[in-house]
Amino acid sequence: MRPGDSSSIENLFNEVAPRYDLINDVLSFGLHRLWKRQLLFLLRPSSGERWVDLCCGTGDMSLALARIVSPGGQVLGVDYASNPLTLANEKAAKEPLLSISWLKADVLKTGLPSAQFDGAVMAYGLRNLVDPGAGLEEIRRLIKPGSRAGVLDFNPLIEGSFAARFQKFYLRKLVVPLAKQLGLRDHYAYLEESLRLFPGGAEQERLALEVGFIKAVHRPIFAGQMGILLLQN
Numbered sequence: 001m002r003p004g005d006s007s008s009i010e011n012l013f014n015e016v017a018p019r020y021d022l023i024n025d026v027l028s029f030g031l032h033r034l035w036k037r038q039l040l041f042l043l044r045p046s047s048g049e050r051w052v053d054l055c056c057g058t059g060d061m062s063l064a065l066a067r068i069v070s071p072g073g074q075v076l077g078v079d080y081a082s083n084p085l086t087l088a089n090e091k092a093a094k095e096p097l098l099s100i101s102w103l104k105a106d107v108l109k110t111g112l113p114s115a116q117f118d119g120a121v122m123a124y125g126l127r128n129l130v131d132p133g134a135g136l137e138e139i140r141r142l143i144k145p146g147s148r149a150g151v152l153d154f155n156p157l158i159e160g161s162f163a164a165r166f167q168k169f170y171l172r173k174l175v176v177p178l179a180k181q182l183g184l185r186d187h188y189a190y191l192e193e194s195l196r197l198f199p200g201g202a203e204q205e206r207l208a209l210e211v212g213f214i215k216a217v218h219r220p221i222f223a224g225q226m227g228i229l230l231l232q233n
């Protein structure tokens, strides 16, 4: 399976969905919540704003955003896999005061009108797209001029560095064996492949400027294992 192989990736996330949150917590030692909070801290959404969470999965970012932008704000979570969206919807139902809606769509073909959001996030989504540049272009199209967006993902590392060796060790010796125990070996083996093809931080910045963002800064976090791309429209 390769990034952009839409129907296989959609199936993969549909199959993983019931255990996705648990696996994320176990494999990141709960740290993914911290990295997501860090992204929101850097973007500073505020109450009353309208945000979009692209590749929203089971809705963690959408819910966190909705808590920040309420009262008066709104969040739209977009994902093409229906099982994660069902779980996201169930979580949102427990917080009825939040204003969140969900859209089942390919983030590269949402059909949403341009320039309607005050900000956008994409967590662990860009790596899966057939064309990360097109993903960045769509993010820019959806947000208003002068607004901001952020992308959180693994940070692809230069082969041979200590950080890269650690990343490989983490994926091969921890992630894949654990996933195997849960009957999801192939699903998580895909992670390393998607990372191998994912552009590095400098290339992500270049792609973002190429599609028209006025500023793009990639920040490695967690000893360089993860990266946050901050975008200004």
Ligand SMILES: C[S@@+](CC[C@H](N)C(=O)[O-])C[C@H]1O[C@@H](n2cnc3c(N)ncnc32)[C@H](O)[C@@H]1O
Pocket (backbone or CB within 6 Å): 009, 010, 013, 014, 054, 055, 056, 057, 058, 059, 060, 061, 078, 079, 080, 081, 084, 105, 106, 107, 108, 122, 123, 124, 125, 128, 129
């Ligand atoms: C690794 S999960 C991340 C979910 C969530 N953002 C998080 O951080 O927990 C990636 C999600 O992206 C979705 N996805 C991948 N490619 C997509 C596309 N082209 N359009 C819409 N959703 C996509 C998958 O269905 C999956 O739910």
